Amino acid sequence: MSQILVVVGSLRQESFNRKLAEAMVKLAPPDCSFTFAEIGDLPLYNQDDDANQAEPVKRLKAQIAAADGVMFVTPEYNRAMPGVLKNAIDHASRPYGQSAWAGKPAGVIGASIGAIGSALAQQHLRNTLAYLDMPTLGQPEAFIQVKDGLFTEDGQIGEDSRKFLQGWMNAFLAWVRKHA
Numbered sequence: 701m702s703q704i705l706v707v708v709g710s711l712r713q714e715s716f717n718r719k720l721a722e723a724m725v726k727l728a729p730p731d732c733s734f735t736f737a738e739i740g741d742l743p744l745y746n747q748d749d750d751a752n753q754a755e756p757v758k759r760l761k762a763q764i765a766a767a768d769g770v771m772f773v774t775p776e777y778n779r780a781m782p783g784v785l786k787n788a789i790d791h792a793s794r795p796y797g798q799s800a801w802a803g804k805p806a807g808v809i810g811a812s813i814g815a816i817g818s819a820l821a822q823q824h825l826r827n828t829l830a831y832l833d834m835p836t837l838g839q840p841e842a843f844i845q846v847k848d849g850l851f852t853e854d855g856q857i858g859e860d861s862r863k864f865l866q867g868w869m870n871a872f873l874a875w876v877r878k879h880a
């Protein structure tokens with residue numbers, strides 16, 4: 701049984717990336733459990749607070765510690781990951797030497813209305829995950845362009861993308877098990 705923490709890089713109520721994350725979870729076998737990290741109530745990172753981290757930061761770090769792997773689902777903002785996601789990553793990487801991320805296997809996926817499907821945001825995020833010593837699934841990459849039919853009415857992945865995204869989920873879960 702794998703315990704996966706899902707971190708979505710958008711706070712938007714109707715976020716496509718949240719919908720994507722929720723639909724991806726439905727592609728996983730029942731012996732996997734998924735927790736969605738809440739990053740919208742984290743304060744702005746301030747190094748002065750490292751010795752006295754806020755409760756939402758402690759909660760995030762505990763969720764990461766309890767997870768076997770982390771699935772990042774990110775939009776692209778101005779050719780990079782959104783600030784809210786970077787803020788969450790920075791919080792859980794501190795204090796120095798006490799990063800919650802170190803060694804946790806990760807997968808990166810994302811959706812955008814643009815043609816490159818969040819590719820540059822994902823690459824930006826991968827740089828940070830490499831620095832944080834998170835072994836990150838390399839292939840398959842998944843740059844999802846939001847189009848009609850991506851999701852079914854009941855929130856599943858639509859038929860055209862299902863086989864590909866099922867393959868991504870299978871590879872990600874195998875990656876997490878490999879690093880257990």
Ligand code: FNR
Pocket residue numbers: 710711712714715716717718775776777778779780811812813814815816817818
């Ligand atoms: C965007 N968007 C965007 N799209 C893209 O493909 N490349 C980009 O660099 C940007 N930049 C960007 C900046 C900002 C501030 C916003 C608000 C949006 C569009 C973006 O892909 C679209 O709004 C998605 O719907 C955002 O993801 P969620 O919130 O639906 O998950």
